[in-house]
Every structure is written in structure tokens, then in C-alpha cells.
Amino acid sequence: xxxxxxxxxxxxxxxxxxxxxxxxxxxxxxxxxxxxxxxxxxxxxxxxxxxxxxxxxxxxxxxxxxxxxxxxxxxxxxxxxxxxxxxxxxxxxxxxxxxxxxxxxxxxxxxxxxxxxxxxx
Amino acid sequence: xxxxxxxxxxxxxxxxxxxxxxxxxxxxxxxxxxxxxxxxxxxxxxxxxxxxxxxxxxxxxxxxxxxxxxxxxxxxxxxxxxxxxxxxxxxxxxxxxxxxxxxxxxxx
Numbered sequence: 676x677x678x679x680x681x682x683x684x685x686x687x688x689x690x691x692x693x694x695x696x697x698x699x700x701x702x703x704x705x706x707x708x709x710x711x712x713x714x715x716x717x718x719x720x721x722x723x724x725x726x727x728x729x730x731x732x733x734x735x736x737x738x739x740x741x742x743x744x745x746x747x748x749x750x751x752x753x754x755x756x757x758x759x760x761x762x763x764x765x766x767x768x769x770x771x772x773x774x775x776x777x778x779x780x781x782x783x784x785x786x787x788x789x790x791x792x793x794x795x796x
Numbered sequence: 797x798x799x800x801x802x803x804x805x806x807x808x809x810x811x812x813x814x815x816x817x818x819x820x821x822x823x824x825x826x827x828x829x830x831x832x833x834x835x836x837x838x839x840x841x842x843x844x845x846x847x848x849x850x851x852x853x854x855x856x857x858x859x860x861x862x863x864x865x866x867x868x869x870x871x872x873x874x875x876x877x878x879x880x881x882x883x884x885x886x887x888x889x890x891x892x893x894x895x896x897x898x899x900x901x902x903x904x
Contacts, residue, residue, distance in 0.1 A: 780827035
């Protein structure tokens with residue numbers, strides 16, 4: 676059973692960089708059947724795609740965030756990382772790590788528990 | 797980009813059937829997936845590819861997709877079904893998931 680666990684600071688100051696890590700167990704992020712990505716949810720609001728990566732090294736980012744976001748992969752540690760630069764209060768959200776199944780259509784078949792990141796001085 | 801519209805809230809009496817809609821242009825040409833999110837928890841996939849259920853999801857949850865509207869139907873609704881429900885499709889133009897705004901299901 677695959678498990679995804681997000682980790683990182685829960686509080687980030689405005690204008691600084693948010694950095695999170697997702698540790699994957701029970702599956703390899705080098706597999707070809709899945710994308711791996713990040714989704715966030717501001718308090719009381721809906722789901723927003725941030726970005727995803729595929730084992731081939733390709734990336735896809737939400738165009739509204741692309742200039743500030745970077746996803747990286749550490750295959751030796753089976754880690755997925757997220758960096759968001761120049762954060763503001765609008766970046767306050769629960770950040771989820773997600774596995775996107777590619778077997779038929781594309782849907783998220785596994786989610787991490789999520790980690791709340793608050794942007795505040 | 798592709799847009800999905802969901803009613804913000806739906807109420808249904810205990811034991812009745814809830815029908816949650818997700819509207820999109822020619823949505824029938826896409827595969828629609830549904831997630832249930834209870835307070836404080838991560839979303840959980842309840843229907844994928846319009847009509848299929850992941851292992852462990854009760855048969856009370858079913859999906860359909862026709863024309864410009866996809867529907868998640870929950871029969872014999874109970875208090876445990878109170879949650880936010882999100883529909884999702886994959887936008888092949890941007891290679892990204894698109895989510896509806898979510899519907900809060902209240903069980904009376």
C-alpha cells in the first residue's frame with residue numbers, strides 16, 4: 676500500500692521560500708504508471724493543482740504559479756520536493772502530495788495527509 | 797482552460813438519494829473522477845472514469861456522465877456521507893487536472 680507523507684515548516688515569512696518534501700513508501704517514484712505532484716487547498720476553499728512530474732523528467736506547472744514554483748525529485752531517497760518562492764498570505768494552504776494514476780484516464784488515486792503552511796510574519 | 801461547475805451545497809434527508817452534479821462543456825467526452833473530503837482529512841477517490849469505484853468504496857456511490865453534466869449519485873445517504881465532494885477531469889491541453897469548486901453535502 677503506497678503512502679505519501681509531507682513534511683516541512685508550518686510557518687513561512689512573507690517574501691521567503693516555502694519548501695516541502697514528500698516521502699513516498701510502498702512504490703517507486705521512478706515507475707512509469709504514475710505522475711507525482713502537489714495540490715494545495717487554502718483554508719475553507721477548493722483544490723488547486725500546483726504541479727507534477729513524470730519519471731522521464733518532464734514537469735507540468737499551473738500557469739498561475741509557474742514563475743514561483745519548482746518541483747524536484749530525488750529518486751535515491753524516493754522523495755518529491757516543492758519550492759514556492761516569494762510567498763504571500765495567498766499561499767497559506769494545506770499542501771498535499773499526490774499520486775496520479777495513468778492506467779486509464781488520469782486521476783489521483785493516493786493523497787498524502789497534507790501539511791498546513793501558514794505565511795505570516 | 798477547461799472549467800467545471802458544481803453547486804456549492806446540496807442537502808438531502810437521511811436514507812434518501814443525493815445527486816451531485818458537475819457541469820462542463822461536452823463533459824461527456826471526458827472521463828470524470830470524484831473525490832470525497834471530510835473535515836480535516838485529505839480527499840478520497842470515490843468514483844473514477846465516470847462510473848468505476850475503487851476498492852472499498854460502497855456500491856451506494858455511483859457515477860454517470862452525459863452531455864454537459866456528470867453526476868455522482870449517493871443512495872441511502874447517512875450522516876457519514878456528509879462531506880465536500882469534488883469532480884475532476886484531466887485537461888489534455890495543459891496536461892493538468894482541473895477540479896470543480898466542490899459541493900458541500902449536508903445530511904438532514
